[in-house]
Amino acid sequence: xxxxxxxxxxxxxxxxxxxxxxxxxxxxxxxxxxxxxxxxxxxxxxxxxxxxxxxxxxxxxxxxxxxxxxxxxxxxxxxxxxxxxxxxxxxxxxxxxxxxxxxxxxxxxxxxxxxxxxxxxxxxxxxxxxxxxxxxxxxxxxxxxxxxxxxxxxxxxxxxxxxxxxxxxxxxxxxxxxxxxxxxxxxxxxxxxxxxxxxxxxxxxxxxxxxxxxxxxxxxxxxxxxxxxxxxxxxxxxxxxxxxxxxxxxxxxxxxxxxxxxxxxxxxxxxxxxxxxxxxxxxxxxxxxxxxxxxxxxxxxxxxxxxxxxxxxxxxxxxxxxxxxxxxxxxxxxxxxxxxxxxxx
Numbered sequence: 557x558x559x560x561x562x563x564x565x566x567x568x569x570x571x572x573x574x575x576x577x578x579x580x581x582x583x584x585x586x587x588x589x590x591x592x593x594x595x596x597x598x599x600x601x602x603x604x605x606x607x608x609x610x611x612x613x614x615x616x617x618x619x620x621x622x623x624x625x626x627x628x629x630x631x632x633x634x635x636x637x638x639x640x641x642x643x644x645x646x647x648x649x650x651x652x653x654x655x656x657x658x659x660x661x662x663x664x665x666x667x668x669x670x671x672x673x674x675x676x677x678x679x680x681x682x683x684x685x686x687x688x689x690x691x692x693x694x695x696x697x698x699x700x701x702x703x704x705x706x707x708x709x710x711x712x713x714x715x716x717x718x719x720x721x722x723x724x725x726x727x728x729x730x731x732x733x734x735x736x737x738x739x740x741x742x743x744x745x746x747x748x749x750x751x752x753x754x755x756x757x758x759x760x761x762x763x764x765x766x767x768x769x770x771x772x773x774x775x776x777x778x779x780x781x782x783x784x785x786x787x788x789x790x791x792x793x794x795x796x797x798x799x800x801x802x803x804x805x806x807x808x809x810x811x812x813x814x815x816x817x818x819x820x821x822x823x824x825x826x827x828x829x830x831x832x833x834x835x836x837x838x839x840x841x842x843x844x845x846x847x848x849x850x851x852x853x854x855x856x857x858x859x860x861x862x863x864x865x866x867x868x869x870x871x872x873x874x875x876x877x878x879x880x881x882x883x884x885x886x887x888x889x890x891x892x893x894x895x896x897x898x899x900x901x
Contacts, residue, residue: 578681578682578684578783578784579682579857579858579859580679580680580681580682580783580784580859580860581638581678581679581680581681581853581858581859581860581861581863582670582677582678582679582859582860582861583636583637583638583670583677583678583860583861584636584637584666584667584670584671584672584675584676584677584678584861584871584874585611585612585634585635585636585637585645585672585675585676585677585678585874586611586635586636586672586673586674586675586871586874586875586877587609587610587611587635587664587672587673587674587675587878588610588611588612588613588614588616588635588644588675588877588878588879589610589616589878589879589880589881590607590608590609590610590649590661590881590887591607591608591610591879591881591882591883592604592605592606592607592608592882592883592885592895592896593608593617593618593882593883594608594618594646594840595616595617595618595619595620595842596698596700596768596840596842597700597704597768597840598618599618599619599620599621600618600619601618602618602882602883603883603885603895603896604618604896605704605829605896605898606648606649606704606827606828606829606830606894606895606896606898607648607649607661607828607887607894607895607896608646608647608648608649608828608840609646609647609648609649609664609674609675609676609804610644610645610646610879611635611636611644611645611646611675611676611678612634612635612636612641612642612643612644612645612844613627613628613630613631613633613634613641613642613643613644613844614631614632614633614634614635614877614878614879615627615630615631615642615844616644616879617882618882620644620842622695622696622698622763622764623696626695627642627643627644627842627843627844628640628642628844628845628846628847631844633873633876633877634869634874634877635672635675635874635875635877635878636678636874637861637868637869637871637874638849638853638861638863638866638867638868638869639867639868639869639873640845640846640847640849640850640866640867641844641845641846641849641850642844642845642846643841643842643843643844643845644840644841644842644844645676645678645802645839645840645841646839646840647676647750647752647802647804647837647838647839647840648704648827648828648829648836648837648838649661649662649827649828649887650662650748650750650806650808650825650826650827650828651825651826651827651828651894652808652811652816652824652825653818653824653825653826653832653900654811654816654824654890655815655816655817655818655819657892658890658891658892659890659891659892659893659894660811660889660890660891661887661888662806662807662808662810662811662825663806663807663810664676664804664805664806664807665747665805665807666805667749667803667805668723668724670861671871672871672874672875673875676802676803676804677802677803677804677805678800678801678802679799679800679801679802679803680798680799680800680850680853680854681783681784681785681798681799681800681801682784682785682798682854682857683784683785683796684783684784684785684786686857688785688796689796689854689855690756690785690796690797690798690854691758691795691796691797691851692797692798692845692848692850692851692854693797693798693843693845693850694763694843695763695843695844696763696764696843697763697764697842697843698763698764698768698840698841698842698843699754699755699764699768699769699771699772699840699841700767700768700769700838700839700840700841701714701715701752701753701754701755701769701838701839702715702752702836702837702838702839703835703836703838704829704836704838705829705836706831706835706836707831707835707901708835709737709738709835710737710835714731714751714752714753714754714755714774714780715731715737715750715751715752715753715837715838715839716730716731716735716736716737716750716751717735717736717737717738717739717740717748717749717750717751717834717837718734718735718736718740718748718749718751719734719740719742719744719748720744720745720746720747720748720749720805721745721746722745722746723746730751730753730781730783730801731751731753731780731781732780732781735751736834737834737835738833738834738835739823739825739826739832739833739834740823741822741823742823743808743809743812743814744808744809744812745809745812746805746809747805747806747807747808747809748805748806748808748825749803749804749805749806750802750803750804750806750837751801751802751803752801752802752804752837752838752839753799753800753801753802754772754799754800754801754839754841755772755773755774755775755797755799756774756775756778756784756785756786756789756796756797756798756799757772757773757774757775757785757789757790757793757794757795757796757797758771758772758793758795758796758797759771759772759792759793759794759795760793760794760795768840771793772793772797773789773790773792773793774787775787775788775789775790775796776788776789776790783799783801784799785797785798785799798850798854800841802839806825808825811824811825826894826900828894828895828896828898829898830894830898830899830900830901831901832900832901833901849865849866849867850866852865852866853865853866883895
């Protein structure tokens, strides 16, 4: 049984669903740019405090004022499989700290059965019940999951890490055991996977909020390891939206030689925020699908990276969509400090 089918079967079995296997759009978005800008939390700042990896439409910039920027119109390409998707998706960046105190950015690769140049695997998940529809996001919609300032375990129950085996994954329930908010403490044969899962309830009015989180919420009764819109949306946020989820596979196996690790054996990875515990991984989302293409895909309950309702492009075409870095600094070599000089904690 393929891992996708196994994962969904486990989730549906736990919920006692009789609706069959849940469809989900699962597709690759190659690297657009690695840059120190953040148009949600630090709009207009160049540089922003810490480094991000960004995928999606090439109209991404430090400001991205929703009142003036229409992503599908302003973009000339996207690094994602679906060529109707000019949205932008970004996360913190993982670094390795060597025994000699220098730092190296950890590269990404796509999840199994997908291809691309680093980047992120993106999911859009409708309801497991075919009778229930979801409302696609509107132009200007944006949201954030996670907190880059955390110094201890937080309430972001949908942000987690897993130490991956060399291939396959015997237990695929995301953000359930053995996943953890903290980074793995041992070498991982298949690298470290981080998962970021967004809420499924919207207030139906605000496309954003000052904290980029208050206009959305997780449903009441939705379990930590549920996939897709489950539970019941509260009256304050009554509109059911697709669940957006990121999977990022960090190739930490490139650094599994224990001779490079700290002498005390402590785990050597940290986020671009300076966080060596793992608490500050986060995901940002700015909607940018063309026209009603996402709504059509959700209505058709498209599955994986094939959907006749919307336009697609080849992996090779997607990988050609890149941007020059705005903040000129070395992000690829062995560094004496993390970009932005983030304090390691």
